[in-house]
Amino acid sequence: MKYKVISSSSKDIEILLEDLSKKLEKLDFTPNFGMIIITQSLFDYHKRILKFLEDNMGWDTVTFFTDGFGTKEGIFMHGILILLLTANYDIFVTGKGPLDQELEKITTKLQDYDVAIAVYPAIYFPRKTTLIKGFLRDRFYWFRYRRCKNELCKRKLLKRYSDWVQKERLFIPINKVLRILGKSGISVGSINLVPLEVHEDTPLILHNFRPIGRNVLVIGLKNADLHFKDIFPERGDSFEETKEILRKFFAFKDEVKVLKEGNVIGEINGMSVREYIKERFQLDVGEDEFIEKIEKGEFSAITPYGLAFISMMTNGATVVGLLSSPLNLYPYIIDLDVFQSEGLVLGEIFSKNPEEFVDFGELLSKSSTFKILFVDSTTLLAYRSETYRIYDFLSNRLKGDWVVIFISPPGMRLSQSTNSRYISEIEPESFYFGSGTSLLFSLKS
């Protein structure tokens, strides 16, 4: 497998494209696949950039936006990174049918590959008109929810609302994607994008420069390895043990009772999530303010508060970010049916050392591979310039070529059971936490 890393970071868009053009001209091989990473800071110029790249690339491409990336030259919060490969691969994109069925179709085609990476919008921020329809739907269900006289009635409504947000693909539950693609028997990485800065019709993911919209794109690859890690303490052997571990590790706020169904939370301690956030954190945002912020690209989908759930299947845990929004019912990017209804509201605490995010131990010392590390981008907000320690660590430890890509916390489905006791194992062999996770993707030369 041949590969080449090209990047450019000039603040002047014309100079940046000219630089890329020169670097592409100097290529000493013809790639068959390119992964293009554009920083969110260039979103306003994306049409110009994509036109340029389409004119200059005659091979298969997958493009998406991230918060930053790192190469041997340093960490960049502004620029374009292009990974060019001659690889044994295939790209599959779900169609318009029910997402579960579309993913099942892809699963049957993945068996011949070593690993797969699914790239998709875990939350899709649509245009204003669709957003308003979403608010009306929320009000409609909320009105009926409040009139329910018993829990069964509430659960039925939550289930219907959950089916609707999933059918519309406004929220794609990560564990559901991993569960289905995992049936292929190969390891699957999940690049479940939620942008740090939200714009209309984002996250924008493109296959051959055409937006995939609310679909899941899956890259199947041969001669590749995939590994996962989280930075948290190991999970306990029981619900109580894991609860105690979470309580000790995180800034602890509240032990709560949650009513949930599918991927939607109806209430926390008898309050809507919106009311709960307003009361506990004094945060609230109205519909108009929410829409205005999204239109201006000023809305952030990152929050330091989370609601931790413990899995009934593994005693692992995951955290649902508690974000102030105008919605009364609270849809999320996880199918919550596998979790206990008792939750812990936590404040985010990270490890003291940002390098822990990329410390994959001995896996890093194999020099014959090209390594791509997908790292939780909330590190950028939590550690700010200290995140640079990740670069220092990788520069010292890695012998071969590498890049690091800062994205929404990734998930993973392993092809076989592991001895590791990651707290983020929420279903057997499926991992996701909501922060503090990383993927190491190695391409054999």
Place this chain on the structure above:
Amino acid sequence: MSRRIDSLVKDISNDPSVIGLIIYRVDGTPVFVRVNDEMRVIQHLYFLESQIRSILDYIFNQNLNEISIKVEDIKILLLPITKTLVMSILFLPIAEYRLEMEAKRVINSLRPLLANEV
């Protein structure tokens, strides 16, 4: 030398949120200046010049990685480059985590160039 510094700091100084970038020697003497918004820099320069020696003393004696100061709507970020030089960036605090990361990279590239200078 000035041209080489200029090309290295361009990634930060061309950022639309940056209004000025000054490299100070430990005694408070500015050795490199790049200004994007003259009026705004002048407004805050008096404050910076009057405080810079004590801030630099503090950075070097306490071995600090960085200091940031907020003055009105402007933020001033001071980052030591070498044992005798500090880069100060005057900027409007918009997506400042981005600027802080970019600054760190620029410092890394300036270090070998300036390690034996001044």
